[in-house]
Amino acid sequence: MIRAPLSADRAVVITGIGAVTPLGNDFDSIADALLAGRSGVVEIDGAGFSREARQFAAPVAAIPTVATDSDDAFDRLGQICLAASSAATADAGLGDLRAGRGPVAGARVGLVLGIGAEQLKTWEADFLAGGRQVFSPDRPTSLVHRIAARLGIDGPAVTVAAACASSGYALALARRWIASGLVDVCLAGGCDILSPTGFAAFYNLRALSRRSDHPSRASRPFDRDRDGFVMGEGGAVLVLESRRHADARGARVRGELAGVGMSGDAAHMVIPSDDPTEAARAIHLALQSAGVQPADLDYVNAHAAGTPVGDIAEAAAIRLALGTATDHVPVSSTKSMSGHLVSGAAAFEAIACLAAIDRQTIPPTLNLDSPDERCRLDHVPLVARPHPVTVTASNSFGFGGANLCLVIRRAA
Amino acid sequence: MPHLSCPVAVHANVTCHAAGMAALREASVPGALPLPPRFLRHADEHTVVGIRAVQEAMVALGPRQGSSPARATDRFAVVAAPCGAGRPASARTLVSLRDGGPVTVSPHVVPQCSLHAVASAVSVGLRIHGPNIGVGGGPEALSEAFITALSLLDEPGVDGCWLVLTAWDDEPALDDRGNTPADAVCRGVALALDRAAAGSLELSLRTEPSLTVIDEASPTSSSGQPSLAELAAFLDRAAHAGGEDRDHHDDGWSWAFRLGWGATVHLELDLARLGARERRRDAA
Numbered sequence: 001m002i003r004a005p006l007s008a009d010r011a012v013v014i015t016g017i018g019a020v021t022p023l024g025n026d027f028d029s030i031a032d033a034l035l036a037g038r039s040g041v042v043e044i045d046g047a048g049f050s051r052e053a054r055q056f057a058a059p060v061a062a063i064p065t066v067a068t069d070s071d072d073a074f075d076r077l078g079q080i081c082l083a084a085s086s087a088a089t090a091d092a093g094l095g096d097l098r099a100g101r102g103p104v105a106g107a108r109v110g111l112v113l114g115i116g117a118e119q120l121k122t123w124e125a126d127f128l129a130g131g132r133q134v135f136s137p138d139r140p141t142s143l144v145h146r147i148a149a150r151l152g153i154d155g156p157a158v159t160v161a162a163a164c165a166s167s168g169y170a171l172a173l174a175r176r177w178i179a180s181g182l183v184d185v186c187l188a189g190g191c192d193i194l195s196p197t198g199f200a201a202f203y204n205l206r207a208l209s210r211r212s213d214h215p216s217r218a219s220r221p222f223d224r225d226r227d228g229f230v231m232g233e234g235g236a237v238l239v240l241e242s243r244r245h246a247d248a249r250g251a252r253v254r255g256e257l258a259g260v261g262m263s264g265d266a267a268h269m270v271i272p273s274d275d276p277t278e279a280a281r282a283i284h285l286a287l288q289s290a291g292v293q294p295a296d297l298d299y300v301n302a303h304a305a306g307t308p309v310g311d312i313a314e315a316a317a318i319r320l321a322l323g324t325a326t327d328h329v330p331v332s333s334t335k336s337m338s339g340h341l342v343s344g345a346a347a348f349e350a351i352a353c354l355a356a357i358d359r360q361t362i363p364p365t366l367n368l369d370s371p372d373e374r375c376r377l378d379h380v381p382l383v384a385r386p387h388p389v390t391v392t393a394s395n396s397f398g399f400g401g402a403n404l405c406l407v408i409r410r411a412a
Numbered sequence: 413m414p415h416l417s418c419p420v421a422v423h424a425n426v427t428c429h430a431a432g433m434a435a436l437r438e439a440s441v442p443g444a445l446p447l448p449p450r451f452l453r454h455a456d457e458h459t460v461v462g463i464r465a466v467q468e469a470m471v472a473l474g475p476r477q478g479s480s481p482a483r484a485t486d487r488f489a490v491v492a493a494p495c496g497a498g499r500p501a502s503a504r505t506l507v508s509l510r511d512g513g514p515v516t517v518s519p520h521v522v523p524q525c526s527l528h529a530v531a532s533a534v535s536v537g538l539r540i541h542g543p544n545i546g547v548g549g550g551p552e553a554l555s556e557a558f559i560t561a562l563s564l565l566d567e568p569g570v571d572g573c574w575l576v577l578t579a580w581d582d583e584p585a586l587d588d589r590g591n592t593p594a595d596a597v598c599r600g601v602a603l604a605l606d607r608a609a610a611g612s613l614e615l616s617l618r619t620e621p622s623l624t625v626i627d628e629a630s631p632t633s634s635s636g637q638p639s640l641a642e643l644a645a646f647l648d649r650a651a652h653a654g655g656e657d658r659d660h661h662d663d664g665w666s667w668a669f670r671l672g673w674g675a676t677v678h679l680e681l682d683l684a685r686l687g688a689r690e691r692r693r694d695a696a
Contacts, residue, residue: 048514049514050514050515108673108674115527116526116527116528116546117522117525117526117527118527118549118550119496119497119498119499119502119527119549119550120498120502120521120525120526123499123502123503123506124502124506127506127510128506128510134499134502134503134506134586134590135503135585135586135587135588135590136585137582137583137584137585138583139495139496139550139551139583140550141550141551141552142548142549142550142551142552145550145552154673155673156559156671156673156675157556157673158547158548158556158559158560159527159547159548159549159550159556160545160546160547160560161526161527161528161531161545161546161547161549162528162531162543162544162545162546163523163526163528163532166528169543169545172567173560173563173564176563176564176566176567177563179566180414180416180563180566181414182414182416182559182563182619196509196514196517197502197505197506197509197517197521198522199514200509200514200515200517201517201518201519201520201521201522202519202522203514204514204515204517204518204519205519205522260567260568261568261569262489262542262543262567262569262570263541263542263543263569264490264535264536264540264541264542264543264544265536265541266486266535266536266538266539266540266541267536268536269523269524269532269533269536270519270523278541281541281569285568285569288568289568398528399522399523399526399528399532400523400528400529400531400532400533400535400536400544401532401535401536401544402528402532402543402544402545403543404543
C-alpha cells in the first residue's frame with residue numbers, strides 16, 4: 001500500500017543539526033570540508049585494533065564537552081551521542097528542555113538514536129578497563145534513556161539498529177512519529193565509535209581497506225582500485241518537527257525530510273544481494289512517499305563504502321530505481337572523506353545532502369581516479385560540482401540486507 | 413491524541429534452556445519454511461528462540477489469500493527487541509581479544525551479536541523483504557518495541573509487522589569464559605501485527621495528555637518494566653480463552669502497562685470477536 005506524500009503543513013522539516021565527526025562538529029565546518037574534498041582519514045595507533053602496528057581510520061578529533069550538573073558519567077560513545085544531541089537542541093533553538101519553558105514548552109519531545117552495538121561497546125570498554133559487566137546479570141539503562149534524562153526530553157525514547165543504516169532508520173521513525181502526531185518535536189540520529197572488537201571483526205572479515213601506505217587515499221568508493229571501507233567514528237543528531245510547529249515558533253528550517261523508503265534484501269547476513277530489486281524498491285518507495293520523480297532528483301548521496309561488492313550492487317540499484325534519469329543525476333559518496341561512520345553514517349550523510357542544498361554544490365567522491373565500469377553513474381569525482389540542488393536522496397544499506405533511502409529537499 | 417493500534421493475527425512463544433540450545437539450532441519446525449543449512453550455527457541464543465517463535469507463528473497463521481504461510485508475510489517489517497542479546501558471545505569475544513589479540517576476533521561478532529542480529533536473521537532466514545530493525549537492547553526493550561512496531565505499520569511498502577521479543581527469563585551470570593548456566597531459560601515471543609487480520613487480540617498504544625503514575629493493576633516487574641515472561645503468560649491465557657474462563661471475564665481480557673511519557677500499551681482480547689471466530693470455525 002502506497003501512502004500519499006504528507007500535506008504541506010504536516011511536512012516534516014529539519015530545524016536543528018548536531019554533529020561530532022571526523023570532518024568537524026558543526027554544519028558549516030562539515031559543509032566546508034565536504035565541498036573542499038578534505039579527508040578525515042589519518043594514521044592511528046593500530047595496537048589493539050589489528051595485527052598491523054599501523055592502522056588508519058577517520059577518528060573524531062575532539063568531543064565537545066556538555067556542561068552538566070549530573071553525576072551520570074558517559075563513556076566515549078555516550079559522550080559523542082550526548083554532544084551531538086545537545087548541539088542539535090541548541091542549533092534548533094529549543095532552549096533548555098529541562099526547564100519546562102521556552103520555545104517548545106508544552107510540546108512532546110522524543111528521541112530516537114540509531115546505535116548498532118551499544119551493549120557490546122559498553123561491555124568492551126568496561127572489560128578492557130578491568131571491569132566484569134559483561135559477565136554480570138545487571139542490565140544498565142540504555143544510553144538513549146540516559147541522554148533523554150540528561151537533556152530533559154520527556155517523550156518516547158527508543159534505540160534502533162539496522163547495521164550501517166541505523167541512524168537513517170532513526171530519522172525514519174522520528175518522521176513517522178511527527179507525521180502521526182505522537183510527538184511534536186523529535187531528535188533523531190546516531191553515532192558510533194572506533195572500538196577494538198569492531199575494528200578487528202571488520203578487519204578479519206576483510207571488509208576494511210588495507211591500503212595503509214597512504215591513508216587519505218584508502219577510501220575510494222566506485223573506484224576500480226577500491227579494496228574495502230575505512231572505519232570512521234562520530235555521527236549526527238537532527239531535530240525534526242512538523243512544518244506547522246516550526247513555523248509557529250519561528251524556527252529556522254534547514255530542509256525537509258520529504259520521503260522514506262525501506263526494504264530488506266532477505267538474502268545474506270553480510271553480503272549485499274546481487275539482485276538490486278529490493279534496494280531499488282527502497283529508493284522507489286522514498287521517491288514515491290516524497291511525491292517526486294527520478295528526474296526531479298538533483299543529487300544522490302550514495303551509501304558506497306568502497307567495498308568491491310557493495311558499490312556494484314548499489315550502482316545497479318540506483319540504475320534500476322531511476323531508470324533513464326540515472327545518467328543525469330549526480331552521485332557521490334562522502335564516505336571517501338569521512339570514512340564509514342557505521343551507525344552514524346546515514347545521519348551524517350543527511351547533513352551532506354543539506355550541505356549540497358545550502359551551498360548549491362555537490363560534494364565529490366574523493367579518490368575516484370578510475371571509475372569502475374560496473375558502477376556506471378553520473379559520478380562527481382575528486383572535486384565538488386556547482387549544481388542547482390533542490391531534491392536529494394541518500395542511500396544507506398546495512399548487514400542483514402537493511403535498505404533505506406531518505407529524500408531530503410529544500411524546504412518550500 | 414493519536415491512538416495506534418493493530419490486530420494481532422497470530423502469536424507464538426518459545427522457551428529453551430541453555431543446555432538445549434545446540435539441539436534447537438538444528439531442529440526444524442514441521443510445516444514451516446526451512447532455514448538455509450546451518451543458518452543458526454553462529455547465532456546468538458536470542459536469535460535462535462526468536463526465529464523459532466516466528467516459524468511457529470507462521471505455521472499457526474497458515475495460508476492466507478491463496479499464498480503459502482511464508483509468502484503471506486513477505487512484505488512485513490521485522491522489529492526485534494532483544495534484551496541484552498549477544499552477551500555470552502561478546503564475553504567469549506572479549507576474553508579471546510584479551511588473551512589472543514585482534515586476530516582471534518571472529519567476524520561473526522558484528523552480524524550475530526549486534527542489536528540488529530535477531531531482526532536481520534529473521535528477515536534473511538525466512539525471506540521477509542520488509543524493513544528489519546533491532547530495537548531496545550536494554551531493560552526498556554519491550555516498551556521500545558511496541559511503539560516502534562506500531563509506528564512502522566504506516567510506512568509505505570509495509571504490509572504488517574513481525575514483532576519479535578526475546579529475553580532470558582532471569583538474566584544469567586556468566587562464568588569467566590562467557591558460558592551460560594545450563595538451566596538458564598531464553599524466551600522468544602513472536603506476534604504478527606496485521607491490519608488486514610480479523611484477530612481477536614489487538615495491540616494498541618494510547619497517548620494521554622499528561623504524565624500518569626503506573627497503574628497498580630498493571631503487570632510490571634520490579635524495575636517498572638513489564639517482563640517478557642509475564643507477556644507470554646498473558647498470550648498463553650488468551651490463546652486458550654474460552655469455556656468457563658470466559659464467563660469470568662465477559663468484558664474482555666487485557667494486559668497493559670504505562671510508559672513513562674504518558675502513553676499506555678494495551679493488549680486486549682475481544683471476546684465477542686473470538687466468539688464469532690469460533691462460531692465460523694464450528695460452522696466450517
